[in-house]
Amino acid sequence: MGYFLDSLRSLGTSMRNAFRPPTTVQFPKEKRERAERYRSSFALLHDSEGDELCVGCLQCARICPSQVITVIAEKKESPVTGKRRGYAKDFVLDLNACIVCELCVQVCPTDAIVMTRVAETPGYSREALCLTMDRLYENETEKPATWATASLLMAMQDPKRGQPDAKAAKKAARAEAKADKPTTEGRTG
Numbered sequence: 001m002g003y004f005l006d007s008l009r010s011l012g013t014s015m016r017n018a019f020r021p022p023t024t025v026q027f028p029k030e031k032r033e034r035a036e037r038y039r040s041s042f043a044l045l046h047d048s049e050g051d052e053l054c055v056g057c058l059q060c061a062r063i064c065p066s067q068v069i070t071v072i073a074e075k076k077e078s079p080v081t082g083k084r085r086g087y088a089k090d091f092v093l094d095l096n097a098c099i100v101c102e103l104c105v106q107v108c109p110t111d112a113i114v115m116t117r118v119a120e121t122p123g124y125s126r127e128a129l130c131l132t133m134d135r136l137y138e139n140e141t142e143k144p145a146t147w148a149t150a151s152l153l154m155a156m157q158d159p160k161r162g163q164p165d166a167k168a169a170k171k172a173a174r175a176e177a178k179a180d181k182p183t184t185e186g187r188t189g
Contacts, residue, residue: 034117036147037146037147038117038146039100039102039115039116039117039146039148040100040115040116040117040118040119041095041115041116041118041119041131041139041143042093042104042105042113042114042115042116042131042136042139043113043114043115043116043136043137043139043140043143043145044088044091044112044113044133044136044137044139044140045111045112045113045114045140045145046137046140049080049081050080051078051079051080051081052087052088052112053110053111053112054071054087054088054091054110054112054113055073055085055086055087055088055109055110055112056071056072056073056074056086056087056088056089057073057086057109057110058071058073059107059108059109060103060104060107060108060113063103063104063106063107064103064104065099065101065103066097066098066099068093068094068095068096068097068098069091069092069093069094069104070090070091070092070093070094071088071090071091071092072088072089072090072091073086073087073088073089074086074087074088074089075087088133090133091132091133091136092130092131092132092133093130093131093136094129094130094131095129095130095131096126096129096130100115102115102148102153105148105149105150105153106150106153106154107150108149108150109150110150111149111150111151113136114145114146114148114149115145115146115148116139116143116144116145116146117143117144117145117146118142118143118144
């Protein structure tokens with residue numbers, strides 16, 4: 001008897017759902033609106049003077065759990081300032097195995113790498129999912145970046161964030177203790 005009731009219940013569920021409107025989005029033709037914090041791809045940035053922000057420190061490659069970032073660093077003169085500094089000679093990010101953890105963005109000392117809000121176009125070969133330095137710089141101009149940079153993420157994760165300054169807190173505690181302390185002047189025993 002139990003099997004019969006379970007069969008009727010499942011048939012009723014199927015019939016209710018058979019007449020619901022579909023929620024499938026036909027992707028290439030229709031594009032679904034993404035959430036504000038949606039992150040999917042990467043971009044390398046330039047500073048306000050047009051110089052590359054990446055200094056080739058290799059921190060992103062070291063922290064990547066999937067080991068999909070390859071950076072070759074070099075020192076050369078800046079075309080903008082004329083000073084000798086570090087650059088990334090080659091930067092490759094392989095999206096084939098990327099887990100989109102955003103750790104590379106969090107450790108960047110110069111905010112050079114950011115995530116973008118627009119998904120990568122589907123690739124039909126493995127090479128199409130390898131973001132070379134040229135493609136990463138194209139993403140800077142073609143795709144809107146997310147709100148997060150290394151500086152903002154570090155400030156958000158600061159354990160002292162929202163707490164008063166330690167020196168100011170000590171000074172306030174001393175002033176409060178003085179105010180609470182009863183005075184003994186003028187009393188005769």
